[in-house]
Amino acid sequence: MAQNGTSVSIQDLSLNFGAVSVLKTLNLDVAEGEFVVLLGPSGCGKSTLLNCVAGLLDISEGRIFIKGKNVTWEEPKDRGIGMVFQSYALYPQMTVEKNLSFGLRVAGLPKEEIAKRIARAAEILQIEPLLQRKPSALSGGQRQRVAIGRALVRDVDVFLFDEPLSNLDAKLRSELRVEIKLLHRKLQNTMIYVTHDQIEAMTLADRIAVMKGGVIQQLDAPQTIYNRPVNRFVAGFLGSPAMNFIDGRLEKDKGDWYFIVEDVRIPLATYAFEKEPVPGPAVFGMRPEHVAFNSGTGWPFTADANVEVVEPMGSDTLVWLKLGKQNFTVRVTSERTPRNADAVSIGFDPMRASLFDAETGNRL
Amino acid sequence: MQRSWRQRFHLPAVIGTIPMILVAVGVFVIGIGFSVLWSFTSSKLFPTYDFVGLAQYRRLWADSRWLVSVNNIWFFGLMSISCNMVFGYLLAVFMDQRIRQEDLFRSIFLYPFAMSLIVTGLVWQWVLDPNLGLQAAMRNLGWSSFSFAPLVDANTAIYALVVAGIWQGSGVTMAILLAGLRGVDEEIWKAARVDGIPTWRTHLSIVAPMMKGAFATAFVLQCVGVVRVYDLVIAMTGGGPGIATSMPAVYVIQLITVRQNVGQGMAAATMMLLPVLVVLGFSGLVLWRRNRRQGARV
Secondary structure, eight states, rough: OOSSSEEEEEEEEEEEEEEEEEEEEEEEEEEEEOOOEEEEEETHHHHHHHHHHHHHHHHHHEEEEEETTETTTTTTGGTEEEEEOTTTOOTTTHHHHHHHHHHHHHOOOOOHHHHHHHHHHHHTOOOOGGTTOOGGGGEEEEEHHHHHHHHTTTOOOOOEETTTTSSSSSHHHHHHHHHHHHHHHHHHHHHEEEOHHHHHHHHHHHHEEEEEEEEEEEOOOOOHHHHHBBBHHHHHSSSSSSSSEEEEEEEEETTTTEEETTEEEEEETTOOOOOOOOOOEEEEEEGGGSSSESOSOSSSSEEEEEEEEEEEEESEHHHHHHHTTEEEEEEEEEGGOOTOHHHHHEEOOOOEEEEEEETTTTTT | OOOOOOHHOOOOHHHHHHHHHIIIIIIIIIHHHHHHTTTTBOOOSSSSOOTTTHHHHHHHHOOHHHHHHHHHHHHHHHHHHHHHHHHHHHHHHTTTTTTTHHHHHHHHHHHHHHOOOOOHHHHHHHOOOTSSSSHHHHHHOTTOOOOOOOOTEEEEEEEEHHHHHHHHHHHHHHHHHHHHTSSSSSHHHHHHTTOOOHHHIIIIIHHHTHHHHHHHHHHHHHHHHHHTOHOOOOOOOTSSTTTTTTHHHHHHHHHHSSOOOOOHHHHHHHHHHHHHHHHHHOOOOOOOHHHHHHHHHH
């Protein structure tokens, strides 16, 4: 990925609606050509942040730079951005071609230039046969393609996507996801993409910004966020099935650290602590797919357990069992699916675990 | 598949709607039928069955009073409907700016519509009466040369009617158009802003075309109001000065009650019915063709 220079720079941005603070002194730098995904649950401020970047909302404090130009108080059209919306927001009375060209005609561009841009966008998105149709005669996927085309013809540096795939069904969503990824590779534009869908975030992003309560919790590459979440919220929000969390405490015994819950002792010799830990309450997190199932005793930690519930999901199976008195899920390939009440053994390497402070939820 | 009579006509529903059916058939269909029938007779004070063909219609279209009425209704209709639409839309846009006390303003704007046209007309008549209203008030304040009495001048009385009509009708137009405006997806506005389309252009080229249904509803309501305008005229001018503000409905009532000429009155009423029938027939045709096209597609 071309990482030369900053494309979008958000500095100390705050947004208040009356007494409610929606975004809190937020900083975010997006490199040129980078694909950044803003991910978070509803109401975390991700769409609001995108609207601020687009200039559709006036911010309370801070500055926004796009391509090194301070655009904090510029109109949306002067910011060099194109935006794609969840509801597509096509102009229903106009044909696809008019939809693409309307903004350009209002801006007074010469006819040949408009025709050239539309031809290019239509070719890239393969919507040439649709140009004379009205939006009502298009399918959801086609409409979203036209909406992307409307951003494309503006010939801008930065693309903003506001949950563009949320209104589509699952199959179309995965198709268009790939198309957006291809589009990004072809155009090499900066893209900021808002979604609450972690699969979209993981598959599309160069970097993901996980947001909660108007604050970016973690900004990192998808794999880093997945494997080394900075706090319990991020760890729980990403991953499906969700990470196992076990409440217990940290203890030091003969120079080695252990995580102890009831009569279960998990040795932490292989775990990489962020900083020197202190004994006390903690949360142990382990992803269901990082647990080995009936595969011998060659693991730093092994335990026996009884199967409680089996959830076959096609490609693999989720097995619920009890580790001590704690619920614990394990992801198993479907060929090895156990039956209910089977006695099984599990094993894992605490290297792949995540330990969190019980009080603050921060990674230990 | 042929369904049985019992399935198609649910008995309690039929019983429930019988009074309404009786009223509709009795008053509208039979009443209109007799109106048309008597318009071909020489009825005077009481209806007779002495048929005279189109003689009443010939006399009607030779009557200058009727011609003035027809002229008036066109003028009144075009003026009040177009102004109502423009004012109503502007008011709706104003109301859509997330103003404070929106409910209060909406009630204020809708209030004239809730009042009887007789009351509306009377209030406006008082305001415009030279001895009671605006002119008297200004003169009492010391501006003795102030003169504003549109209702007593044959040339200006119709304008006073138009103003009262707008005052009465723009509120309800606003309410309908506001509902239409609220139905427009907020993301359309955002998209237009990102596209750099000025607000007035967004209204004109994108939002207004999306509100076709709301405009049609408001327009039909206004048209109905115009065709049957009677009480406003009676309360404000009584059709005067002279015959300057006479309207078809006023003409019909006066012929029947004052001039005791039922035959010609019915002819005038039938003439009022004609454009309505034409519009109904036309819209029915459009609907039928659209249904047939959709049926062919399925």
